[in-house]
Amino acid sequence: MPAHRQGNLSATPLQDFVLVGFKGGPETQALLFAVFLALYVVTVLGNLIMIVVITLDAHLHSPMYFFLRNLSIVDLCYSTVIAPKALANFFSPSKAITFAGxxxxxxxxxxxxxxxxxxxxxxxxxxxxAICSPLRYPVTMRPSACARLVLVSYCGGLFNTTMQTSFTFSLPFCGSNRINHFFCDVTALLQLACADTALNEMILFGICGLIILGTIVVILVSYGYIIVTILRMSAGSGRLKVFSTCGSHLTVVFLFYGTVFVMYAQPGAVESMDQGKVISVFYTVVIPMLNPLVYSLRNKDVKEALQRLGQKHTEP
Structure with a gap:
């Protein structure tokens, strides 16, 4: 549990915060800027390419790639919320961000x-x-059902962020305005509050824990049935294709949930901010960059779609 700031609750509320970012002199900041910029550029290009290819190639107009396109959209937005401000702050003398910002x-x-x-x-x-009930797949995962599943995903995200934002920014911040992070993260913000944050931490661990646990259960149960079905298949190209497709998704799952669990789903995560900054780099910039690479390098359909798209642009 973080040490709560003892301050005068009637003091003037903070109007601005300072994002401390990473330690180091000008050379270190320049190196970090170059690394962040390279990661962000690759993230933007990779996810935009996935979105464009899936949208333009009729062979990829299936539920699996519909969800993959939405994953790329989320990854693109996810990193864009963090990276541009972090890049600007590497050379900013004030590193300030407004309360509203x-x-x-x-x-x-x-x-x-x-x-x-x-x-x-x-x-x-x-x-x-698709793997366990292929005959029912066209009906179960029809376009309207896929759209509803994505909508439910956004509604779940909206519920979480509304709760987290309202509870976090209703706290009084009347002490230090220096956020020991490179973006406005809940764990760093709670350390600046000059009030009891026990309720906020309970909400943080409760909601995030439920989201992580609930989604992991869905993933584990789904892949449990998938593994059983794969083992019953006769050896051949069909089994290899299933392994390839599922392997890409599982790689993304392990990367995402591993880092998020370390940061938000365990007590004491709010105390290790210096280590948390490094972990945060992975799930804010590195993972959104790796996701399109994982799917494009391991997925035959995506690689073929990229080749078709390239041939269209090179043909006279």
């Missing part, structure tokens, strides 16, 4: 982060239906 960044960061968890669970359910 901090609340806005926090709101959308939480929205897209929790929405991604729901979409990953939906993608696991989609693979379960």
């Amino acid at each position: 901090c609340a806005t960044q926090f709101f959308f960061f939480s929205l897209f982060g929790s929405t991604e968890a729901f979409i990953l669970a939906v993608m696991a359910y989609d693979r379960f239906v």
